[in-house]
Structures are given as structure tokens and as C-alpha cells.
Amino acid sequence: MVKGLYLYCMQTPQPVTIKDIARKLGISASTVSRALRGSTEINDDTRKLVQDLAKELKYTPNPIALSLKEKRSKVIGVIVPEIANYFCSAVIAGIEDIAYNMGYHVVIFQSHEKYEREVININLLASRRIDGLIISVSNETQKGAHLAELIDKGVPVVMFDRICDEIDTPRVVTDDAGGAYDATCHLLEQGYRRIAHVTMAPYLSVTKNRMKGYMEALKKYKIPVQKKWIVHCDFDFANIKKALVKLLKNTPKPNAILATSERIAIGCFEVLKEMKLRIPADIAMVGFFDNPVCRFIDPSLTAIHQPTFDIGQSAARLLITMIENNTLHHQYKTIELKTTMEVRASSMRK
């Protein structure tokens, strides 16, 4: 067993500071500070002495002291609805990748799809003097006052995926309309004519855009939109199932479903299985779906993929540029990334 030296004495060692180095060398703290950052107005001998001792004592500057002085924390906050799903965690991986390389740290918050919790998190963030925020709003978020307030305080904000329409701050989104259009066209090409659209809360930007793509595709094929085939639901599995059961009581029944989130797609999938409907023979399915496991599902699900890692990277790049240029906007108002469609068994020609 390797045991820490200090396991046995309660007193923990204080990190070595500039003052410690100054004291040991009999010089002033300012000289040490300048020597460490290689200022030219310090004698070469002194500088070497200081740098050597600093290395020996394993000096590392205290970022908290620096933050206090320079009024920046080198920390960016991320608020997502839930971290424990593939989409969010992959986006965060992208954010972390860029942040890490730019010397920023990432702190994570979850809104758990609650507006109230989102507001609390934002206040917490603001009081923590975080340098910037990347957010995908909760399912409940219709107003952007909390975000506007944060921006008013001078904190740069980048939104991704679920954006808040009324807030004018840079955003990273996927071409939701295009994705839904492609998916719907694909179903239509396969001969499905009664396509249901099972989607999220109507006020969410992604919902609106995917709806737009869905309707455009129908229009292109001159299929009238059936209101009763458009279902909005939240992220609770029981509710998703209830909504779907109701949908499937319609006559004529839809013969295809476009599901606009992983959770909804899985919910649909379960209900169809429970009802012993064959996919795609009785009813076809296409979903917005990123989890790589989905291609092993039986039947394998045709998926609209979002470029998750890219979304995170782009959002982080945008935000850090804003932070370092000390501005609240960016030359890019909106970065829109393309979706890709992977056609699999669940949407094959009947």
C-alpha cells in the first residue's frame, strides 16, 4: 500500500505561494512574480534562481487569487436537461474537448426538464462568476427572462439544440427542418402515406422546426396534414405511451411514425411491441436518435442523427471567442449543422 504521508497527520500542507519563494530567496514577492512570468526587467541570475526554486517547490499559481484580481474564472457553465442520455453527454464531450484545450473548465448543471430548476441554476451560475454559459433549455422553458437577465449582467451565452427563440444570442442548432423533411420524404418514398408525427412540447424551437420539415415534405407529395396524427408529449414514459395508444385508436390508423426524440422513439417502440404491431409491416418508424446502440435494436431503427460532438465543439468555440473578445455577440448568429439519415429496417417498403 502506498499511503499518503499526510494520512497520519491531520494538518494538510498549504500549497506553496509566491510569498514563500520570496521569503526563501530574501527578495520581494513582486520580483518573484515578474521572474516567473519571464519579465525582461529582471536580472537573468535572479530569474533563474526563482524559476529553479519554483520548480523544486512545485509552485503552481493560485487560480482563485488570479480570478479575484482579473474578474474572470476560466470556467464555463453548461446547463442541460439531463446528462444521462447519449445526446447530452456526447455534446458535453465536445464542449469539454475544446474547453480543455483552451484552458477552461466545464461545470455541469441539470435542469431535470424543470423551468424552476433552470432558473435556480442560472442564478447559481451568475453568483459563481462563471465566464460564460452553454445551455439547452428544459422542456418547460417558454420564456427567456432568466437568460436575458444573465446576458444583461454581461455573461456571454450560447444556446444549442433547444434554443429560446426570444433571446438574441448565438446558437448552435441542427437542421431540424431538413432532418424531419428527409425523414418524412423517405417514408413517403417508401410508400407510406399516413405518417404520424410524435413530438415534444409545441413551443420548443426544435419541435417547430421539425414540424416545418414534416409539413413541407407532406406538401411536396400533396398529402394533406391530419391534425389528429400530430401528437405532442413530454418526456415521461407513461405519458408518451398514453398519447401513442390514443393515436393508434384512430381510423384509419397511421402506418408510419416520425418520432422526434430518442425517448419518444423508444416509448413508441415499446407500445408498438406491446400491441403486437409489426415494424415496418404494420407500421414504420423513423426517429431522431443518436445512441449508437440503436442499430442493434430489433428491428433496427432508421435514424436521423445529429452531429453531437460537433455541436458541443462549435458551441464551446463560439462561447470562448465571445469570452475572450469580451463581447456578447458573435459574427455567427446561428451555426446550423446538418443531420444525417441512416436507413435501416424499421422504415423499409411495405
Added chain:
Amino acid sequence: MVKGLYLYCMQTPQPVTIKDIARKLGISASTVSRALRGSTEINDDTRKLVQDLAKELKYTPNPIALSLKEKRSKVIGVIVPEIANYFCSAVIAGIEDIAYNMGYHVVIFQSHEKYEREVININLLASRRIDGLIISVSNETQKGAHLAELIDKGVPVVMFDRICDEIDTPRVVTDDAGGAYDATCHLLEQGYRRIAHVTMAPYLSVTKNRMKGYMEALKKYKIPVQKKWIVHCDFDFANIKKALVKLLKNTPKPNAILATSERIAIGCFEVLKEMKLRIPADIAMVGFFDNPVCRFIDPSLTAIHQPTFDIGQSAARLLITMIENNTLHHQYKTIELKTTMEVRASSMRK
């Protein structure tokens, strides 16, 4: 569009401080400080005045100044191999849940399964004056010197899942041996006798423990261990597949596989499908698997589940207790949580 007032003027407002309040009220900063924390040695009228103004100006204490003074950051660091997989993100959700309620923030780092990157992250963490660390070590990590060094600096550390044996600090693990034992017994009960064990790097604690459970189950059924049926691989899909193809060239071929991680299980699954082997008719499968999507896979996979959210919660509770008691150990040296097995089609009697 709601636009932030300051979108149009570059100068961002400075957060209001105690000094601002003191100046406006013509009193000293220390009085304001005391009034805000409700000290009894402040006149009721003054206190009310201060508190009202603080509320009006939306004063929030600067946590960075506090951190500097009190030498603690109220931030805990988390290092995981990769965040973008179900296990890790679910553990982090558990950590965040507890941390949030205890007034701590969570910052995330990824080692990307590289020892080197893990060391860099730990140094970064230390220089950031983080209050504590929760870590699951990388696939490459065999030595614990970097962790010992951090502990020597007085930073409390809790390990979870992939622990580092030589480091004596609290750990939260699952009953890996028990899980593997259950899985193997289950396969044996179903009549499978040639059970291969596809697992991770041999020096990892989880590998050792799962191996132990596997061997115990075989011993119970008086089946000799076949070395050639034990395969170690890393997390690269190509390598997993290569290892598996080699394994399946043995005669007699194994007729069941125990896969000890989600990635390995998926890799095995793909190879078996490619080789047109039927599951479980030709070869059965059981895997350590947490992703909820796995029950929709064809055939549905028998899974050993780890209590991911609990692991995160327990680790966070442990760590925060250590931080607040200012100690490097805990009455619980090891918290071991039970696995659960969900029997599905992939391991049914042949």
C-alpha cells in the same frame, strides 16, 4: 426579441459588492458584512437597511473572494474515462444530484483512457485548488503515484468502479465478483459448459474481481478453467473484434460468452452477427450492461446491471463528508453495491 441592455454598450456592469453597499449607506464594509450574515452586534435598524439595499441591488457574495480567504473552492472534480457512455454519465448524474444539494459544483474531466491525460488532469485539478476528487481510472492506469501525490497534498479522493488497488482511499464499487458469479452460474444452469470470458485489461480491479466470480462459478460446477477461453482486450472496437475472431477459432468453440463491459458486449454482438452465429442457439451471451436501450436489442441481452446513480450518489456523499470533516479517510473504506441480473433472450436454454 428581448435584447440585453448591454448588448449595445461594450462595458459590462460589475457585480455589486459589499463595498458598494457600504458606500451608498455611508457605513463601513465590515458592518455591511456583519449585517448581511445577521450578526447580533449590529443594530436592528442598520441591519434592516443593509439587507434591504442588498436585496434591491441584487447583491450576491463573490464566491471567489470567499474561496481565496477560506482556502476552499466548493468545487469537486470528477475524472472519468469517457463521459459519452451511459455508465459514466449516469454516475455523474448521481454525483451532481448530491453535490448540488450540498452546495458544491462539479467539474468534469475525461482521461480518454490515457494514463498520461489522467496525470495532466490531476495536476490541473490540484492547481485549481479543487476541494476533492472522484475518479474512475483509465484503462491504462496501473500505478497510483499521481493519486498518492494528490492525497499527499491534502486533497480527499474517492475512487469508483475502476479503482487503483495500491491507493488506500475510500472506494465505491459494485460487487463485481458476485455479478460475474451470478452471470456464470446462470449460464451454467442453462446448460452452457464452454463459457468464454471476454474482459478488460488484466491489471484493472474490476477485471480481477469479475474473473474471480467467473472462476468461482466454474469451480462450483467442477468445470476446469480453460485459459484460451479467457480474452483480455482494450476498448478499441477493431481490437475487440480481432480478439473475438481469434477466440472463436478454437475447437471446441465456446458456446457462451460473458462480456464484462458494454463496449465489449457490443463488439462481441457484432462479430457474432457478422459470423452468422445465432444467439443463443449457437452461442449464448451475458454482459455487464447498463444502457437501457439494451433490452430492445435483437435478441435482447441478458445483463448484469450496476446501480449507476447510486454509485455516484454514494461517492459524492463520501467525498463531501471527507471534505467537511477535513480528513483524508472515512469510516467506510469501501462501499460495495449489489448488481442485479436481468435475464433475457440471449442466455436462454439451448
Added chain:
DNA sequence: ACATATAATGCAAACGTTGCCGGGAACGAG
């Protein structure tokens, strides 16, 4: 030798907060 330029270093303030110490005012007791 003296004025001046130049190089190297120290001092002090600042960032926002808290806590110790000290002091003035009011008041009661003697």
C-alpha cells in the same frame, strides 16, 4: 567628479470578504 541614463528591485494598492481589535457613545451604579 558630477549629472544623467539605465537596470534591477521593492513598495503599496487592488480584487471582495471576514474577523480581530479597538473605540466612542450611552447608560447605570457607586
Added chain:
DNA sequence: CTCGTTCCCGGCAACGTTTGCATTATATGT
């Protein structure tokens, strides 16, 4: 009238770092 006590409050230092300015010592030019 004096002393002691209590109540409120201000001043100062400290946390670790940076930076403008002052200071000292040395070198250069005449």
C-alpha cells in the same frame, strides 16, 4: 462626577497575485 459596562461600529490585516510607481545601485557620458 467617575468608573465600568454594553452596544455599535470603524479600521486594519489577511488570503495570493499583479502592476504602476518609487527607489536604489550601477554604468555611461562629459
